[in-house]
Amino acid sequence: MTRSRRRLAETALTVAAPLALVVLWEIAARSGLIDARFWPPPSSLAITAGELIADGTLASNVGISLVRIGVGFSIGAIPAVVLGLVMGLWWPARALLLPIASALYAIPKIALVPLVLLVFGTGEAGKYAIVAISIFFLVVLNTVAGVLAIDRAYLEVARNFGAGAGARFLTVALPGALPSIFTGLRLGLGFSLIVIVGTEFIASDSGIGRLIYDSYQRLALRDMFVGLVVTGLLGWLLTFVVDLIERRLVPWRESA
Structure with missing residues (x-):
């Protein structure tokens, strides 16, 4: 074929x-x-969705949740990739931090919501923080795994040609780990959507999670189902966007 x-x-x-x-x-x-x-x-859900779109309820709540995911995801993912690359290249950092990262990754992130909200408050900072924490360790561990999977010969060749630590970081470790990094980012987006919806249930007056919860409390089941369907579509859309970016940055993976 x-x-x-x-x-x-x-x-x-x-x-x-x-x-x-x-x-x-x-x-x-x-x-x-x-x-x-x-x-x-x-x-009937299509009719309800049309009504929620017409009065702006759906768009405003979806937009608020997407902003929270976008900001929190950026705060968590960027340092996670950098730290993962450092841990993958430098064994002392890996020996020191990998057990901690593995232990914290195993904690269900939704269980951290009360603690995070206590520390950062119930405002937007708390929501950004819980999204960032929910994806940080996942991306770190995937990045470390990606670096460790690189053939050591590539790093030795770069070193023999005089490449310093920074050059090996950018020209060998980062490109070689990109497939694993994108796997972590893809999974992290799913985690972030789950966590932000759960957080909006209990500590927000806006967002798609709040729309679902308010609809449940009012027994407006059609509104609730619309929120659930939209949440699923958001998950698919976010994954699709990551896939598109990966195809641009990691074309050799698709050809393989």
Whole structure:
């Protein structure tokens, strides 16, 4: 199968699976197989989504959540990549910090929300902080793994040609670790979306998480389902954007 045909097949399957799920959901709700009071048919959700878009509720809450994710993700990911590269190249840093990073990574980040909000407050700083913390150790560990997977011969060749530590950092370690870095970033975006929605449940008066929770409290189930569907679409969109960037920066991975 040629590459173009494979991409076409992948696109068709990507669209077909959720479309089939929506059709089955619609049929089940309309036929009474599931209780439409608790599982509103997708056609009614489309009407509700249109109403939320028309009055600006959906766009404003989605925008607020995306800003929180974007700022927090940047604060967490950039230093995580730098630290991961340092740990991968320099064994004393790895020996000192890897056990700590591994231990802190294992803590469910949603469990840290009360502590983070206590330290940083319930304002925007607290939300940025919880997103940054939720992805920091994940990206660090993936970056370290990417550097350690590089053939040591490349580093030796760079050293033999007179490349200093900075040059090896930028020309060998960073490009070689990019596939693992992007894996960490992709997973981190999913983590950040989960954490920010959970945080908005309990410590926010805005955002997609708050929209879902308020709808639940009012028993406005259609609004709640719209929020859930939009959250899922955001997760897919964020992953898609990372994939596009990766194809630009790591073209050899796609060809492989």
